[in-house]
Amino acid sequence: MTDKKRRILIVEDEVEMLKALQLRLEANGYEVLTAQDGLSGLNKARSEKPDLILLDVMLPKMDGFKICRMLKFDQDYKNIPVIILTAKVQDSDVEQGLAMGADAYMTKPYKADELVGKIKELLGD
């Protein structure tokens, strides 16, 4: 297993943001899957079972909180770590995100090393 690349699913509707994140994660040795709306994000999470999910909140078709809840309340997927990465910074948003079972809540603009550190921590690397 050790030689196999860890797979991370990024659900993000801003293409530019998605590209930058993909570049960042690939540079850190992860294999990246992407989805640009909530529904396909959820489907990809279910079909691909990635090692970690990086989730935006304001997404078309289904918002990130809902995706998070649907995965975290599902026996088959609840062990996949979820990081919510969003521009929503209000205390109430953070509380809601964590209440939906997210493992971490990070706000944009984020610091790249903090994000990578968090991912490593959650993957147990």
Added chain:
Amino acid sequence: MQYSEIEEKVLIRDVKEKISWSIWVRYVVVALASFLLYLSFFDNSYLQLSLGLIAFVFSYNALAHIFFWLKKRASLVFLLSFRNFLLVLDVLAVTILIYITGVTESPYWFLYLVLIIISGFGIYTPSSVTVFIIAFFSTVFYLGMLWLVYLGIIPVYAPGFHLSQQQLFTLIFNKAVFTTVSFFLFATTIYYFSQLLHQHRDELSHKNSLFLAAVVELKDLNKMKDEFISTASHELRTPLAILRENLSLIEDGVVGEVNTKQSELLVSARANLDRLAEILNNLLDISKLDAHSLQLKKAKTDLSELARSAVEFLQPKASAKNIALDEICPKQVWVWVDPNQIFRVFVNLIDNAIKYIPENSKITVGIESGKNEVSVYVKDNGPGISDQDVLKVFQRFVRLEKDPALTPPKGFGLGLSICQGIVEVHGGKLCVESKLGQGTKFIFTIPKADLND
């Protein structure tokens, strides 16, 4: 007269209230009269007449009651005429009462005046003309009754009525003049005062509504401002995040080698992006403090520990400017605060001091425990603030006149305003003591809470 829909609704409600009120008063009067009649039952020589009057008042009142109950959705005009009609019936009842109790000698003549007063002030409408209607019917009924008595068409049962036709005629003539003049003078007076009253009330309610509208508008504007700041901050975050990630990707050499010069530029660009993000955070915090929606997560906190970590956190920045940053704090000072927010206050005050004082100066952070509160100070031996500028330090977006020798401070001038807000939501105060040339001392207080709770 034309009314707006809302005015008409208010008027209708008011008239309805007054009518139902008057119906209940009439019931009470009937009950009272019956009781008095019962008390004087045995020596009452005109029992049947009295009973008849009571029955008359009771029946038209009861009919009015039922009618009013059936006509729930009556128009304003109808309600007003209905009320006037009832009042005229009251005038008739009073006339009968006067007839029974002594015609010209009756003591109940004043009841006409009472009815005129009620008709003038009883209702919120400019329909004060009712007073003239009532005055008119009072005159007509009273004089008509006297005339009928004079002509002998209705017999007089009243006690003590022993007047000759000639005496009666003179009396009726005198009464006619007197009654007409006094009723109409009285009605005019009541009309005038009632108009005055309505006018004043209309003016007041108009002013009141203007005032309320202004308050609502201001609240809306303030809410819009808060929403705008919150939305703007949210909308700006995504592009900032993209910018920041792209810059760091280049800086980290992910997309190719970067030389030292380029790297320096990238570091500076990224640092300034962070500054932009910080300004956004501050704006958001200010709007939260304004809207009183900052949620405090209070915990038992050691203030000295917070002070020490803030000093430690800013030590590198102070050293870079060769500023001696020290703390003189007691070992432990326990308070009940939100540690993150108070830590921000410490950092902000110390950071401000570092920004504003020249190199080789000194900053001291201290805590003094008082009886009811703990006061914390951040003191420097810098250039100080002039008296007129001291007043401005807590204002938003205000930057003080700078010593040209110093590097201009960066930021938006929101820091102190935020600190003040945070300290105030904790129930404390933030103030500043400063004189030109004698340094500056920022002091904030935190109330001592019962930590055993």
